[in-house]
Amino acid sequence: MGIVLGIDIGSSATKIVAMDESKTILNSLKVSASDPVTAMYGAVGKILCEERMQIADVEAVMLTGMGASYVEGDVYGLPTTKVTEFDALGTGGLYLTGLEETVVGSIGTGTVFVHAGPDGIQHIGGSAVGGGTLVGLSSRLFGIRDVEVIADMAEQGNLKNVDWGIAELSRDQMETLPDYATSSNLGKMKSTATDEDVALGLMNMIFQTAGTLAVFACRNVNLKKAVIGGSTATLNQARIMLGQVGELYDIDFIIPKQAAYMTAIGAAFLFQSK
Structure with missing residues (x-):
């Protein structure tokens, strides 16, 4: 499906969006948790559930925000890339x-x-x-x-x-x-x-x-x-x-x-x- 998950892991909340290959935003939501990694995985699970998607439908995960430094390796085995908050902010x-x-x-x-x-x-x-x-x-x-x-x-x-x-x-x-x-x-x-x-x-x-x-x-x-x-x-x-x-x-x-x-x-x- 070519779906990309953009995830901004902040100090108080994690925001996630699902964007398709035509650069259309399919969904966006926010999850709060004291632990940034817990919040990120919770956000991924929630947006997949809301959009009735499977892990296999996601092509890549793009992480940004200060909390991204706490995430190591690929998220759910998906190709995962970290981008600077400055680049993500300006592009957005x-x-x-x-x-x-x-x-x-x-x-x-x-x-x-x-x-x-x-x-x-x-x-x-x-x-x-x-x-x-x-x-x-x-x-x-x-x-x-x-x-x-x-x-x-x-x-x-x-x-x-x-x-x-x-x-x-x-x-x-x-x-x-x-x-x-x-x-x-x-x-x-x-x-x-x-x-x-x-x-x-x-x-x-x-x-x-x-x-x-x-x-x-x-x-x-x-x-x-x-x-x-x-x-x-x-x-x-x-x-x-x-x-x-x-x-x-x-x-x-x-x-x-x-x-x-x-x-x-x-x-x-x-x-x-x-």
């Missing part, structure tokens, strides 16, 4: 958008950016601030590690109770920044701030950090578009807050429908495009 970003050249970023446990285009994939840089930051701080502050629950809390929050805006700290209008721009993330922190306010403030800090880094990355290679993937990027707050950064600096942030699976998709495509 181009595949999902149809662009010929762009900056591609992933907001996962941390944040990383690459330049993807005709000359290949080049790592630009990144930050240790990402979804892991949100989970870690929320666990400490609220006793909650579920990102969806944190996002629901943030929907009820008010940034004015935790963040300083530029207009609040200066009487003069800055020429290049509007009054609503943030001057200090979490710097205001009223004693009356609720957990919901703080949750929103944490998300604002993380997405503004990622967005600003994307702006720098785009300017570094003279581009105006940034494609953003990763599970954290699929949250509603990501679209809103990255969009605000984009408005400030004239950068178009694109979050594809299958952003959470961008790296796994890129890994599979690297095989099917040979």
